[in-house]
Amino acid sequence: MKINRVTVTGFGPFRDTETADFDAFDDDGIFLITGCTGAGKTSILDAVTFALFGTVPRYAGQAGNAVRCDRLAADKPCHVELEFSVGERRFKVTRAPAWERPKQRGTGTTSAPARAELDELLDGRWERLQTRAVDTSRQINDLIRMSSSQFQQVVLLAQGQFQEFLVADTDKRRSLLQTLFGTKRFADYVDMLSERARDLKRQLDDAQHCLTDKVHAFASWACVSDDSATPEAVDDTVEQWCARIVAAQAAELGEATRRQQALRDSLDVAKEELAQATEIAARQQRRARALDEQARLAGQAQQITATKAALHNAARADTVAPAIEASEDADTSAAQAERARHDAEAGYLTVAAALPETVGEVAESISELNQLIGRLRPQLEVEKSLPALRRAAQLAAEKVTEHDDRTAADKEQRESLTEQMEQLRHTITALDEPAGTFAEAKAAADEAARRLQAAQRAEQLSADLQLAAQDDQAAVKRASAASDELSALLRRQLSGYAGDLAQGLVAGELCPVCGSLDHPKLAELAADHVDQSDIDRAQAAVELTYAQAKKAAARSQQLEERRQSEFLAAGQQSVPEAEAVASQARQVMAEAAAAGDELRRSRNRLTKLQEQTDAITASLDQAQELRAGLVIARTTAQTGLAEAERAVTEARGDQASVHEAMAEAQLRRKLSELLLEARTQHQGAVERASSERERLAAALADAGFADAGEAKKARISRPEQERLRAEVERHAAGIAAVKLTLESPELIGLPAQPVDLDAPKQTVAKVDAELEQTRTVVATIQPRLAELRRLSGEIADRRVTIAEDDKQFQAVDRLARTLRGLDPNIMRMELETFVLAAQLEEIVQVANRRLYTMTDGRYTLRHSDAIEKNRGKWGLGLEVLDAHTGGVRGPDSLSGGEKFQASLALALGLAEVVTNRAGGMRLDTLFIDEGFGSLDAETLDVTMATLDNLREGGRTVGLISHVASMKESIPAQLSVEKVPGGWSVIRQESSS
Numbered sequence: 004m005k006i007n008r009v010t011v012t013g014f015g016p017f018r019d020t021e022t023a024d025f026d027a028f029d030d031d032g033i034f035l036i037t038g039c040t041g042a043g044k045t046s047i048l049d050a051v052t053f054a055l056f057g058t059v060p061r062y063a064g065q066a067g068n069a070v071r072c073d074r075l076a077a078d079k080p081c082h083v084e085l086e087f088s089v090g091e092r093r094f095k096v097t098r099a100p101a102w103e104r105p106k107q108r109g110t111g112t113t114s115a116p117a118r119a120e121l122d123e124l125l126d127g128r129w130e131r132l133q134t135r136a137v138d139t140s141r142q143i144n145d146l147i148r149m150s151s152s153q154f155q156q157v158v159l160l161a162q163g164q165f166q167e168f169l170v171a172d173t174d175k176r177r178s179l180l181q182t183l184f185g186t187k188r189f190a191d192y193v194d195m196l197s198e199r200a201r202d203l204k205r206q207l208d209d210a211q212h213c214l215t216d217k218v219h220a221f222a223s224w225a226c227v228s229d230d231s232a233t234p235e236a237v238d239d240t241v242e243q244w245c246a247r248i249v250a251a252q253a254a255e256l257g258e259a260t261r262r263q264q265a266l267r268d269s270l271d272v273a274k275e276e277l278a279q280a281t282e283i284a285a286r287q288q289r290r291a292r293a294l295d296e297q298a299r300l301a302g303q304a305q306q307i308t309a310t311k312a313a314l315h316n317a318a319r320a321d322t323v324a325p326a327i328e329a330s331e332d333a334d335t336s337a338a339q340a341e342r343a344r345h346d347a348e349a350g351y352l353t354v355a356a357a358l359p360e361t362v363g364e365v366a367e368s369i370s371e372l373n374q375l376i377g378r379l380r381p382q383l384e385v386e387k388s389l390p391a392l393r394r395a396a397q398l399a400a401e402k403v404t405e406h407d408d409r410t411a412a413d414k415e416q417r418e419s420l421t422e423q424m425e426q427l428r429h430t431i432t433a434l435d436e437p438a439g440t441f442a443e444a445k446a447a448a449d450e451a452a453r454r455l456q457a458a459q460r461a462e463q464l465s466a467d468l469q470l471a472a473q474d475d476q477a478a479v480k481r482a483s484a485a486s487d488e489l490s491a492l493l494r495r496q497l498s499g500y501a502g503d504l505a506q507g508l509v510a511g512e513l514c515p516v517c518g519s520l521d522h523p524k525l526a527e528l529a530a531d532h533v534d535q536s537d538i539d540r541a542q543a544a545v546e547l548t549y550a551q552a553k554k555a556a557a558r559s560q561q562l563e564e565r566r567q568s569e570f571l572a573a574g575q576q577s578v579p580e581a582e583a584v585a586s587q588a589r590q591v592m593a594e595a596a597a598a599g600d601e602l603r604r605s606r607n608r609l610t611k612l613q614e615q616t617d618a619i620t621a622s623l624d625q626a627q628e629l630r631a632g633l634v635i636a637r638t639t640a641q642t643g644l645a646e647a648e649r650a651v652t653e654a655r656g657d658q659a660s661v662h663e664a665m666a667e668a669q670l671r672r673k674l675s676e677l678l679l680e681a682r683t684q685h686q687g688a689v690e691r692a693s694s695e696r697e698r699l700a701a702a703l704a705d706a707g708f709a710d711a712g713e714a715k716k717a718r719i720s721r722p723e724q725e726r727l728r729a730e731v732e733r734h735a736a737g738i739a740a741v742k743l744t745l746e747s748p749e750l751i752g753l754p755a756q757p758v759d760l761d762a763p764k765q766t767v768a769k770v771d772a773e774l775e776q777t778r779t780v781v782a783t784i785q786p787r788l789a790e791l792r793r794l795s796g797e798i799a800d801r802r803v804t805i806a807e808d809d810k811q812f813q814a815v816d817r818l819a820r821t822l823r824g825l826d827p828n829i830m831r832m833e834l835e836t837f838v839l840a841a842q843l844e845e846i847v848q849v850a851n852r853r854l855y856t857m858t859d860g861r862y863t864l865r866h867s868d869a870i871e872k873n874r875g876k877w878g879l880g881l882e883v884l885d886a887h888t889g890g891v892r893g894p895d896s897l898s899g900g901e902k903f904q905a906s907l908a909l910a911l912g913l914a915e916v917v918t919n920r921a922g923g924m925r926l927d928t929l930f931i932d933e934g935f936g937s938l939d940a941e942t943l944d945v946t947m948a949t950l951d952n953l954r955e956g957g958r959t960v961g962l963i964s965h966v967a968s969m970k971e972s973i974p975a976q977l978s979v980e981k982v983p984g985g986w987s988v989i990r991q992e993s994s995s
Contacts, residue, residue: 004147005088005927005959006051006158013072013081014053015046016979018986023047023977025928027991028959031975033951036930036963038979043987044963047979048159048930054085054098055143056151057119057136070100074446074986078105080115088927089146093124096143098136110603149917152179158914159930168913169894169906173879180839180879184917189835196819203812210808214801221245221794224787225252241802245795252791256784263781266774273770277763284758286749293744300737307734310727317719319706324718326695326702327711333692340681340688347681351674358678365679372672379665382654385647386661392644399637406633410626417619420612427609434602441595448592450985451585458573458581464566471559478552485548489541495533836879840866842916843879850905850912857904857946861886862897864905904946907931932963940968947972 005025012020028034038044049059049070059070071081082099098119103112119136121143122129133139147154168179181187218241225248348358359365573581651661658664699711708714719727744750820826822834832840844866851863867880882891883905897905914929931950943966950960961977962969970976978990 004158007086007088007093009047009050009054009086010084011047011050012083013075013079014050014070014083015072016041016043016981016987017046017989018072018074018984019988021987021989022991023989024991025959025961028961028975032958033947033960033962033973034975034977035969035973036961036977036979037965037970038987039981040965042979042981044979045932046987047977047989048932048963050083051085052151052154052159053100054083054096055087055147055154057098057117057140058151060151060155071102072986074984077112080104087147094132094146095122095124095129096120096139097122098139110607158928159932169881169902169909176843176879176881177836177839180842181835184839184842186835186838186842189838190833193819193822193834196815196822200812200816200819203808203815207805207808207812210801210805214798214805217794217798217801221248221791221798224790224794242795242799245791245798249788249791249795252784252788256781256788259777259780259784263774263777266770266777270767270770270774273763273766277760277767280758280760280763283753284760287753287757289744290750290753293741293750296737297741297745300734300741303734307731310731313719314724314727314731316717317724320708320714320717320719323699323702323706323708323711323714326699327714330692330695330699330711333688333695337685337688337692340685344681344685347674347678351678354671354674362679362682365675365682369672369675369679372668372675375668376665376672379654379661379668382651382661383665386651386654389644389647389651392640392647396637396640396644399633399640403630403633403637406626406630410623410630413619413623413626417616417623420616420619424609424612424616427605427612430605431602431609434598434605437595437598438602441592441599444588444592444595446984448585448588451581451588453985454573454576455578455581455585457569458576458578461566461569461573462578464562464569468559468562468566471555471562475552475555475559478548478555482545482548482552485541485544489538489545492533492537492541495531840879843881846909846912846916847881848912849915850908853911854905854908856948857908858901862901862905864909865891907946927958928961929958930961930963943968 007026008022008024010020010022011017025034036044036047053059053070075081080099081102082097084095084097086093086095088094096119099117101117102115104115105111106113117136119133119139120131121133121139122131124130133142144150149158168176181190351358359368576584655661655664658667703709703711703714706714708717817827824831824833824836847864847866854862854864863884863886865882865884867882881894883894883897884891894902894905947969950962962973974992976992978992979987980990981987
């Protein structure tokens with residue numbers, strides 16, 4: 004993969020469209036990205052990452068406002084365009100973050116979604132491949148086969164990040180390697196295996212509990228209640244114990260079954276004897292009941308004779324009953340008809356002076372009334388509509404009045420709105436000029452704020468510089484004092500050196516100074532004698548104080564450089580001066596912003612007032628046509644009302660209303676109809692009553708009754724007749740049945756004395772009780788034995804299953820514990836750590852090839868699987884072998900430059916291994932961000948020579964650095980510069 008070109012617009016510090024053409028550095032191989040701090044060098048790498056993955060890691064993956072240039076106009080979009088190559092194919096991805104843009108109409112903002120597009124260069128033309136962000140990201144992932152984190156480690160070696168891998172602890176190093184090599188599947192496998200072991204353990208425990216429950220259930224069914232009867236107490240296995248109990252229960256059941264059969268035979272014999280005695284007793288009781296019934300029937304003979312006579316007289320009375328009822332009904336109807344006639348005549352006289360003589364006169368009056376009612380009915384409907392007609396006429400008049408009032412109000416409102424619009428136009432004209440200066444005022448305020456911050460930092464640095472200068476002077480004094488003390492000690496040591504030599508002389512040996520065997524007067528050690536340990540301590544103190552003085556001087560120099568830089572950034576202003584300028588700029592910006600806000604409000608108000616005025620004008624134009632229609636509706640309603648009132652007046656006559664005239668006519672017709680009906684019905688009822696009386700006299704004579712009263716007295720109701728006949732019939736049937744029973748052969752020859760049933764009943768009860776007890780015993784033992792046999796079989800099966808489950812659990816649990824780094828894993832290394840350790844060994848091997856060259860063979864990285872002190876972590880340690888001392892030490896002990904070289908070698912090794920794991924994709928572009936300032940000139944040359952080897956095969960390497968010597972030695976440069984407006988631009992220069 005190769006990064007060809009990146010173009011940014013409104014991204015990070017770049018307000019305008021800026022392009023970095025990396026293809027232009029192909030001939031150079033190595034190029035430098037340079038610029039002052041904060042100019043935006045790293046933002047170029049951010050743009051590459053954002054274009055490919057839609058995220059910027061140093062902004063915690065955010066996009067949107069986080070990457071959008073602060074100085075980009077609110078209505079301008081931010082986007083990045085990146086061209087990259089994979090093999091022989093060239094692609095272009097264009098990506099823009101989501102942002103809040105001003106609405107095209109009205110005020111406020113609206114959300115613009117993020118977008119991403121992917122094109123491929125085919126036959127010299129860009130052809131669109133994807134238009135959706137999700138599809139673009141998916142295809143890019145398929146093309147480069149790296150995640151964002153992998154890309155950061157193998158292509159963009161970001162500022163300070165690749166050194167973290169060298170000095171990280173086991174947990175951080177594991178986290179990074181997990182992300183890069185995707186080894187979570189190994190951890191997932193271990194988790195799955197552990198969960199499987201837990202499931203098997205739960206399954207085994209459940210089986211054990213189930214077995215225990217079944218043994219307890221077996222003991223409960225077998226009625227074993229003490230510990231002396233358990234398998235352990237009798238030295239049996241569970242199966243033997245169960246078999247012994249089942250056999251005992253089976254023997255007990257066999258004995259109970261034999262006893263039950265014997266009792267059943269005895270019970271059959273006793274029941275047969277009881278049945279014979281019971282039959283004789285029943286025949287004796289039947290004969291006694293028949294004799295008692297015969298006596299009772301003989302006593303009812305006289306009563307039955309009287310009942311038969313009453314039934315005969317009732318039969319004669321039933322023949323004349325219809326004639327009696329018909330005559331009485333006719334008399335009643337005639338009396339009712341006469342009363343109805345009198346009532347009808349009285350009602351008729353309430354509306355007429357005299358009664359009509361004949362029925363014909365009544366019928367003629369009814370016909371005349373029907374004609375009058377027919378004429379009044381239409382006028383009655385007209386009278387009912389009068390209130391509605393009056394309301395309609397009034398409403399039509401009110402609508403005309405209301406319309407006129409509303410039109411006058413609209414005209415007044417339109418005049419008022421016109422005056423307000425004129426005032427707003429004057430206000431808008433006055434606000435246009437001050438509101439237009441806001442952008443310039445904001446830029447000036449921002450610049451003044453930045454200069455104020457720089458002045459404040461410069462002031463703080465001046466205070467820090469004073470303290471640092473004091474520390475520097477103190478350190479120099481301490482170094483001078485330590486040096487003086489060392490000189491004094493050396494002089495004292497020299498003056499007392501004869502005493503030292505004298506201490507080493509031995510009798511009989513030559514003096515090392517004069518060669519004599521005689522030592523006439525030995526020098527003595529002074530009381531303040533100085534030995535070598537005193538000199539060593541003083542020497543160490545000198546070195547320490549000189550190092551402190553050097554460090555204090557470097558800090559003072561660094562603070563002075565930073566103060567000068569901030570003072571220049573502040574425009575050489577003091578804090579009060581910068582505060583005054585910033586305050587004035589903020590006030591000017593606030594005034595311009597207020598004018599702009601008031602201008603927008605005035606324009607919005609003017610637009611709304613114009614819309615209201617236009618609406619009122621349109622409404623007034625329509626009102627003129629509407630009024631003509633309302634006047635016509637009012638005239639029509641008033642004319643209809645007058646015609647209806649005239650017709651009702653003519654129709655009501657002398658009455659107050661047509662409704663009252665109609666009611667009077669309908670009443671007279673109703674009373675006439677009632678009189679005609681009453682006279683007709685009375686005449687018919689009188690004639691019917693006379694005819695029914697004649698028929699009744701003939702019927703009484705035929706039945707032999709003197710009058711109707713005698714016939715009524717002899718009558719009996721139908722139900723009573725039926726009851727009496729049934730009584731007579733039952734008496735006759737009873738006499739016949741008793742005679743037949745007493746003459747039955749089975750009742751002849753029976754003993755006179757009743758038979759005894761108590762003795763056979765007692766025998767049956769005794770045997771039956773014993774049999775029931777035996778049944779209870781059998782019914783208890785049978786289900787118990789069946790359940791014991793079932794539980795015994797299940798216990799045997801369960802023990803076999805438990806043995807198999809335990810074997811499987813032991814195997815899986817041992818494997819799971821081993822892969823989790825527990826016993827029996829003596830190295831305490833988890834599976835994922837083991838895999839990552841193998842990857843780390845490969846990374847170290849590749850890194851050492853470059854580190855050996857950069858350090859002239861002094862340092863070699865080593866992978867360590869030793870446990871990390873105080874953390875209990877194994878397998879991912881790193882050590883540094885120092886060839887000069889032959890010792891092994893930690894990466895933290897390296898100096899700044901050495902640490903950078905080791906980190907760079909490790910990062911390059913990591914990049915190569917990750918690339919191979921990503922499918923062997925060749926990486927033709929590599930960026931290294933900062934870190935070169937910690938190298939001395941010689942080490943920098945060696946490191947640059949190593950990086951120069953990365954150019955093999957056409958690879959291009961981009962370096963980001965402030966180091967001046969690198970600017971001089973690398974002619975191909977990409978410069979990021981800040982312009983006076985506060986944003987940055989890119990300037991590119993190749994060696995050619």
